[in-house]
Amino acid sequence: MPSIETCVRAMITAGTSLSTAGIPDARVMHGFRLQDTILPAVTFEVAQDEYMSIGSAPLRMASVELRVIASTTTAALSFESTIRNLIVTGTFDTIVVSAVDFVGRYVEPPVVADGDETEPAQLVCNFTVYYKD
Amino acid sequence: MALNSALSSFSFGGTVVAEVGTASIAMDRAPLESTAIGSKTKTFIVGVGGATANLEIFYDQASAAHTTIENNLNTGSAAVACVLTLDTGQTYTGNAFVTSFEVTAQAGNLVRANVGLQFTNAAGTANILTIA
Numbered sequence A: 001m002p003s004i005e006t007c008v009r010a011m012i013t014a015g016t017s018l019s020t021a022g023i024p025d026a027r028v029m030h031g032f033r034l035q036d037t038i039l040p041a042v043t044f045e046v047a048q049d050e051y052m053s054i055g056s057a058p059l060r061m062a063s064v065e066l067r068v069i070a071s072t073t074t075a076a077l078s079f080e081s082t083i084r085n086l087i088v089t090g091t092f093d094t095i096v097v098s099a100v101d102f103v104g105r106y107v108e109p110p111v112v113a114d115g116d117e118t119e120p121a122q123l124v125c126n127f128t129v130y131y132k133d
Numbered sequence B: 001m002a003l004n005s006a007l008s009s010f011s012f013g014g015t016v017v018a019e020v021g022t023a024s025i026a027m028d029r030a031p032l033e034s035t036a037i038g039s040k041t042k043t044f045i046v047g048v049g050g051a052t053a054n055l056e057i058f059y060d061q062a063s064a065a066h067t068t069i070e071n072n073l074n075t076g077s078a079a080v081a082c083v084l085t086l087d088t089g090q091t092y093t094g095n096a097f098v099t100s101f102e103v104t105a106q107a108g109n110l111v112r113a114n115v116g117l118q119f120t121n122a123a124g125t126a127n128i129l130t131i132a
Helices: A004-012 A017-021 A073-077 A080-086 B064-074
Strands: A028-030 A041-051 A060-070 A090-092 A095-108 A121-132 B009-012 B020-029 B049-058 B080-085 B091-104 B112-119
Touching: A004 A028, A004 A041, A004 A060, A004 A080, A004 A090, A004 A095, A004 A121, A017 A080, A060 A073, A060 A080, A073 A095, A073 A121, A080 A121, B009 B020, B009 B064, B049 B091, B064 B091, B064 B112
Parallel strands: A028 A041
Antiparallel strands: A041 A060, A060 A121, A090 A095, A095 A121, B009 B080, B020 B049, B049 B112, B080 B091, B091 B112
8 A cells, every 4th residue: 555655765766776776675774774785775664744734635744854875974975875766756656746846965974883783874864755655 | 532643634625735744724703892981891792704715735736626726825816625534524614715826845844825714705794614
């Protein structure tokens, strides 16, 4: 069944630009990625979803946080333009996205430490999706 | 019983207006003072009633109802039937024309328009609006 989560995943994996850039669709996951799986990868979460208008088919707004996880800051940042170009209006998994707003992004640098204390870099992108079911 | 506004709608000239964030109708009937000279307390009689409506819409010129509302103001068109329908089918109905239309484009937000409507009654109508 289509949901805002499947819609966002379909938006990010639309076409071949992300896989061509180095992240195949199988590495685009909702919520989390397993430790020790191949990098780079993308995870995303819908943090908030609310009604914007009255009516039987109301406009809805969803706040999305997307993380590009890569071994270095430079590698994570290299996906920024690709991600920005993928966040567009259109119909994804039958859900009509009428407007999108790239709110901003920041970078969490990698943590260099011993063993499992090591953490990869993350490019965190926040965007808002306006859609109708 | 409380009503869910998510299932409400506002129509202008018979067309349901798309992407309405907020729809409000305000009725008023200001009292008329009838205090006699020498009286120590004020007295009032029922005044003349009226009503206005206000819409906040997510504006899009591709929406026919949005441009119809905009053109009503732009061309000075006559009042048309406006109906606020609530979840359970309860309605507020009257004839109104557009008195203001303000479009706002703000960074990080959708384009919005605030619409002001003035209800005007047909001659001889006793009530401000039809409430049913």
